[in-house]
Amino acid sequence: MKKIDVAVLGLGGMGGTHVGAAKASKYVKNIYGYEPDAGRAALRGKELGVKATSDLDSILNNPEIKLIYIAAINPVHAELTIKSLRAGKAVMCEKPMAENLKDAKEMIKVQKETGNFLQIGFELHYSKIYMTAKEWIDKGLIGKVVNSHCRYYCSEFHSRNTWRSNSKGTLIGEKLSHYIDLQRWFTGSQVKEVFSMTAPNVVDYFNHPDNHQISMRFKNGAISNLNFCMYLGESDHRDPLLEMLEKQSDDGHFLQYHIFGTKGAIETDVFRRRIRRWEFTDGPEHLVSKIVDKVTYTKSEDNDWIHNTHGQNVRIAELVAKGLPPENPATDSFETMRAGFAAEISEREQRIVKLSELK
Ligand SMILES: NC(=O)c1ccc[n+]([C@@H]2O[C@H](COP(=O)([O-])OP(=O)(O)OC[C@H]3O[C@@H](n4cnc5c(N)ncnc54)[C@H](O)[C@@H]3O)[C@@H](O)[C@H]2O)c1
Known part of the structure; x- marks a missing residue:
């Protein structure tokens, strides 16, 4: 079974959920984190138990990292997705895909140019x-x-x-x-x-x-x-x-x-x-x-029934490790945007x- 390294960009509340999913995946070997501020990267890296950095290029240039989860604030989704796709990574980007039509279109354009995996976090x-x-x-x-x-x-x-x-x-x-x-x-x-x-x-x-x-x-x-x-x-x-x-x-x-x-x-x-x-x-x-x-269903089943980000992200690690395409293509999410x-x-x-x- 092929295992991959993954990175999570943005280590806030949702970044923590994504790290948890990566930890739960049997297809993930090492987990890296990124925050633009070095102090916050160190703090959140320690809290979440991942190797965190404020040097984005060290993640983009690491050939072992195959999949990038983007859980940063909305205004940087497009920029981080485009950089990651261009660096040859598979990308799972949180919703909203982008804050304006121009950026969302650019994300689709770069996905098509690179042919890399892109799925948006519509975990419902x-x-x-x-x-x-x-x-x-x-x-x-x-x-x-x-x-x-x-x-x-x-x-x-x-x-x-x-x-x-x-x-x-x-x-x-x-x-x-x-x-x-x-x-x-x-x-x-x-x-x-x-x-x-x-x-x-x-x-x-x-x-x-x-x-x-x-x-x-x-x-x-x-x-x-x-x-x-x-x-x-x-x-x-x-x-x-x-x-x-x-x-x-x-x-x-x-x-x-x-x-x-x-x-x-x-x-x-x-x-x-x-x-x-x-x-x-x-x-x-x-x-x-x-x-x-x-x-x-019962309270203990809420995560699976209501907002199954965890299940979605565990599944995406498997798809990428196996070289499979997105189950929910970004072109469809673009229509929602x-x-x-x-x-x-x-x-x-x-x-x-x-x-x-x-x-
Ligand atoms: N799918 C869902 O149901 C769902 C639920 C909650 C949040 N989200 C999405 O997840 C994303 C994060 O939300 P959150 O609740 O974790 O917010 P948050 O405020 O807890 O975390 C955002 C993190 O992004 C970091 N950040 C800021 N600028 C950055 C940059 N340039 N590069 C990388 N990281 C940067 C912040 O320091 C912070 O740690 C948002 O896009 C939000 O819409 C999705």
Whole structure:
């Protein structure tokens, strides 16, 4: 079995998760870390138990390092991805792919030029709640998907004066790209046009909107809607998706999908730890709707079911060690980014934006 060395660029919270996945992979030999500040590199390297450096070139020029995980702040994703691809590395880059269309396009261009592995961190494709929904859709259990609604209300856990709250980049890239990506995945069609609105902020210290209402129309006629606000759930001061408290199931936190098909519907409900399916049949007087499937899981299974970054990254190390291509190609993630950038334009210019405008 071939083992590879890997590096993690950016050793913050998510960098720690990536190091944990690399440690859990039987395909990984040595793990290196990078932080631009030497003091922070030494500190985080010690805390995470990896060889950390502030010299990026020492990582890029190390021929044993085959795979680079990028978990740095969003503005440097494109630059680090491009440098790593050009240095001959396979790359797994966290979402958002980039903060603007130009950078995202450049990442795809360099991936195509180099032919190297590039996968974006849309780990919900590896999370059982959404994999189950996709499996039911692919089996035809709800017929053709015609509409989907995502309702995501959480608490404010980004905090004053952090890179997230200070960023001018919207939460469409930082958070909602995951959920736009799922609406594309479930619908199985290209996005044709986007209309998005945002209401005045409640969180006055964010440099970007704290709420978004994004509607998309797909080429096959299906539509979708995503409603997000970052303040309703009772405060917990931590990422509510990582700290699943029983009380959050009824204190204003919602992360639900309703996926409507011609023969039935699916509901995914993160804060209630369940996925359900409805079946529609012809009754003598009216359409009959019945709940026919319900799967629940326990708190100890949250990671596998909700945000399986760990499982995704363990799998990516295996793919790279075996010389296999990405399971979720970056070109597909680019389409999600394009829809997100279209939503940003729509909010600024207060109009419907056709995806064909974003060349
Ligand atoms: N997929 C997910 O669900 C998910 C969840 C959380 C975070 N993320 C993403 O992971 C990334 C990191 O988020 P986080 O929560 O770990 O933030 P964080 O603030 O905890 O860590 C960011 C790290 O990047 C480092 N950094 C700053 N400039 C850098 C540079 N030029 N090169 C390398 N490192 C640099 C910082 O020093 C810090 O250690 C973000 O892009 C975020 O969107 C994804």
